[in-house]
Amino acid sequence: MKRISIDPVTRLEGHGKIEIFLDDKGDVANAYFQVPELRGFEKFAEGRPVEELPRITSRICGVCPEAHMMAAAKACDAVYGIELPSTAKKLRELQYSAFFLGDHTTHFYALGGPDFVCGPDAPKAERNIVGVIKKVGVEVGGKVIKTRRECHEVAQILGGKPVTPVNAIPGGMSKGLNKEERDRIEKIARDGVEFGKFTLKVFEDIVLKNKAYVDLILSDPYTFPTYYMGLVDANNKVNFYDGKVRVVGPDGKEHCKYQPHEYREFVAEHVEPWTYLKFPYLKKIGWKGFTGGLESGVYQATPLSRLNAADGMATPLAQAEYEKMYKTLGGKPVKHNLAMHWARVIELTYAAERLLQLVTDPEITGPDYRALPTKIPTEGVGIVEAPRGTLTHHYWTDENGIVTKANLIVGTTNNHAPICMSIKKAAQGVIKAGKPVTDALLNMVEMSFRSYDPCYGCATHSLPGEMPLEVTVYDKDRNVLHKLTR
């Protein structure tokens, strides 16, 4: 068989693109961001029994299968009008907390973290998790791998397989938890809480104790006021699995709070000719173009947005750090996008604490882990917080439960307009007329994008790596001035 070499960026189809256009003087006039998008999900779903969708949607994306499964299962509950038994709800949230812990761990240590740990202008080859372990110590790599493995183990215990789970079903879960399994998860949760404390310390030592980094977080190119969205529980505390969607403005005031089935009264989608991805916005304010602030319907749904949209965290360590963050960064809401990494670390800690809360709840080993559907199916909406934003699944069925229509608003799509705008703002802030465009500067543009932890994971399968990204800067005549590829 032939053996060949390829350069992923120049030869592979389907990479992400950031394009920056300069004006006559050499300042940034505009910036665009494009990614390939999956096609035809709605048609694919039509004609299938609705109860298949939690299994199918969990396979849409290799990065956040649990989020799709949970949103789909909740939409199915709603389609059949089922009220879940308390044990079933808690088991789902237990599994979901483990997923969040693992996912945020990946982002902080492998993706966003390297910019801070290794430095935003460190050579590209060092700005990754290998660079992180070289700087922080090899034991950090061991902790990261162990935490991720144990989060998968929780999924394995609950669902029989470590990734791409299929155990959330209409009305609850496919199996319950016995005492032995519970004990094992409790041990994992306790280790997770310790790992959360360790991560808060890493963040404190490396980012917060470095004035240059705090200044970078607070700097104008990364400051970006919009509305902020997130799920909250009955006490307006952050919840990943259930509750109402709350949106607060850049002034910190509540704009709306809605039940999942009401989402279309509050969120609409704008279309642009240069991309297939849509741009959701707040319907009652309207689409005013790519602009932020109180008058524009653009909102963000991110870890930082969730913290901004809530009144606090439901667990003690996370709550203490939440208060510290707002005190350090000048009160609520925080509009500095690089604070997203801090918010993510707070959420990581919350996920571990919540995992422990749930696994030590006496109801968790209860026998009522599923209610059987008895009503005639119609239509239903399920909403969860995916690690990178509010995830909405909406299904319509006929009276036999066969899907007639499906609509999804995925986590990253919420942030599509803010991502485009943040890239432009960061580009305007760091690329200046008369100053050479360097790889380090372009990385600083990319950091604004990376803070969202954008997951086009569904578009990243077809190579033994992940989706490459190309950043191109053009002069006023559209000649390529500089290109950065990864």
Next chain:
Amino acid sequence: MNSKTIILGLGNTILTDDGAGIYVVREIQSLITNHQSLITIKEASVGGFNFIDLLTGYDRAVIVDAIHTKDGKPGEFYELDISALKPSARLSSLHQIDFATAVELAKNMGVAFPKEIAIFVMEVEDEFSFGEKPTPEVESAIPKMAESIVANLKERGWIDHA
């Protein structure tokens, strides 16, 4: 031959051609004899960090995946030179680490990671549309690729000539 080998098919079988690697390892399964107990065949729809979990504990790994290059002809298959993955070792975004970074991380961590890795890929036409059936060129190349990989692995002595 005491080396433990994993043959891993990567992809997503609900994204048209994206499942090519998985279909190929299913064919390989039917081509190799049962007594080769040191060979494990697995399917996965994941990347990045998960490679470490999936490949740990094996001496050799054979990875079969789909690829889409600009000049690629759908159904064409070849072995990918693993050093070619180096440029993307820098990738630190889009949510996952890439394969080369995963390999480097595993080495740095002293994880029992395969010492020998071979990557076989098939050029595909459509890996972005939902669908459970590959496009015709890809579909007809699946058995050919499976046979070719088995022959290649026998040549290397990674599987028996039984």
